[in-house]
Amino acid sequence: MGNLPRERLTPSYPFDRSGADYSGPVFVLSRKGRGAKLIKSYICLFICFTTRAIHLELVSDLSTDAYLLALKRFISRRGKPCQIFSDNGRNFVGLCNDFAQFLSSCSKDIVDYARSQNIEFSFIPPYSPHFGGLWEAGVKSCKYHLRRVVGGAHLTFEELTTVLTQIEAVLNSRPLAPLSSDPADYSPLSPGHFLIGRPLTAPVCEEDLTQEPIHRLTRYQRVEQLRQHFWTRWAKEYVSELQTRTKWRQNSAELSPDQLVLIKDSSLPPLKWQLGRVVRTINGSDGIARVADIRTSAGVLRRAYTKICPLVDNEHSWRET
Known part of the structure; x- marks a missing residue:
């Protein structure tokens, strides 16, 4: 390459x-x-x-x-x-x-x-x-x-x-990397920061229309339903691409304390991403960590590695993965 x-x-x-x-x-x-x-x-x-x-x-x-x-x-x-x-x-x-x-x-x-x-x-x-x-x-x-x-x-x-x-x-709201090295900072850097100097925010929160039958919706509500469907599908696909897709034959990556990570959560509304800093990792009986405690703005959450997507560290150079 x-x-x-x-x-x-x-x-x-x-x-x-x-x-x-x-x-x-x-x-x-x-x-x-x-x-x-x-x-x-x-x-x-x-x-x-x-x-x-x-x-x-x-x-x-x-x-x-x-x-x-x-x-x-x-x-x-x-x-x-x-x-x-x-x-x-x-x-x-x-x-x-x-x-x-x-x-x-x-x-x-x-x-x-x-x-x-x-x-x-x-x-x-x-x-x-x-x-x-x-x-x-x-x-x-x-x-x-x-x-x-x-x-x-x-x-x-x-x-x-x-x-x-x-x-x-x-x-343009997708997270690219940690915004700062501050352990208390949960904000990611996104393309929106380069466009308007701050994160892109969603309009006034609309009601969840993803499960509503089409014939009951007005044309305006239909457009909003399409946006919500797009967010649900694309966010899941994008988050999946952040994870390494290799067979787990060896432990090649490990989370480090205060590392900024993205947490999978399909219930979040559009333009909202749940991010946090790693507090500690929890080893299994074989000595390999598969669960971590993550400090977010809502408190400390415990998630499995399958629900955690590390962002690019500040110590690493910017390059394509």
């Missing part, structure tokens, strides 16, 4: 160096009520190379104008980047991929516009999709569960935009 690109390690403000990719298609209603038609749309994703913050834009079609308008909205809210990376259309030669065809036919217009805005637009090498693993992972986090949560629900353009914005907040 090669070293991380220089752009991933250069300190800068959020989205100064970004990756762009498309996801979809998704289908939206042309209007509410009878006679509404389904229109094909796409999700444009921008991801920051240094902070891994995500920005989602819903676009109506695969055209140069639609992409440039999405790029203008992105610049207006996140600032103008100095460099944007993207897939190369030739990566998908022989495959029926709308985005590949879009890039092949419109890349010159996009590059010309970027050059006029003093933005360097770079393509990854042909036939090398693993060079874009950062934005591919962001697309996977959004698309994998969005399809399972939204499913066959038909939303208008405005409603789906609202769902995507809330999904963006969920993705």
